[in-house]
Amino acid sequence: MLNFKHLIAAATVCVAAAGLAGEAAAQLKPEEFLTLRQGLMQAVRLQAGPLLGFAQGKNELPADAALRAERLSSLAKLAPMGWMKGTEALKGSETKPAAFTAAKFLPGFDALAVEANRLAEIAKSGDAAAIKAQAGVVGGLCKDCHKEFKND
């Protein structure tokens, strides 16, 4: 049963969590945090590039496709730290302000982690057509999120 006491307790937890996240962000200087955010995305690019290129017919299937997809999934799980509370106004950031208020922004990384992990499993099977299709799904997630939340 949800009552006022529970609501107040939940609100307190949320405030405490937000406070902690703000403190965590403050551990780094703004320019260091921007490097963190952009560095995680460069790592995503490095791992995903040849997978998305394969989906688009630009290059052959990389021999290490499964490993790349696994790393991509790990990076997607780590990525939300790059946009934690307290990092809404980093100078030089390409993230649109809407990302920090959109309910679907951070869960987008969960979806990426799931689909990249699926790609890793399919890559192990060696079925090139299935790999191409799933790499296309992963690329679609990248593209949709960038289109909505990134200033290119």
Added chain:
Amino acid sequence: MLNFKHLIAAATVCVAAAGLAGEAAAQLKPEEFLTLRQGLMQAVRLQAGPLLGFAQGKNELPADAALRAERLSSLAKLAPMGWMKGTEALKGSETKPAAFTAAKFLPGFDALAVEANRLAEIAKSGDAAAIKAQAGVVGGLCKDCHKEFKND
């Protein structure tokens, strides 16, 4: 039995792997790769900071110690991509050239992944003294590697 044919085959694989790594590094511009490398290390700092601070008596045990240690372990597994072949001469890098020839440099990240994972397990137990001791082990790995391979 190891014979010349095997040695030649092994050498060919090594050259091919090195070539692939060089190509992979070339996917990004040098300054993008430097951001990748430095961004991964800032992520390590963000996660490890309060754990190492606790080991040194500078702050309380963070409530999310286990999660931080798990992320640190994931980052340690991903970190070697930041020093792949082809990235020996990034302008502005603080990595000493010796890191690229030292046999123990990259395995150092494996050790960090193992010890951070152990820290995550211990953190779940809630035994503050044991957590402090293991966070000290993790901090020791950071310190030793920086001392030998980083220009501060």
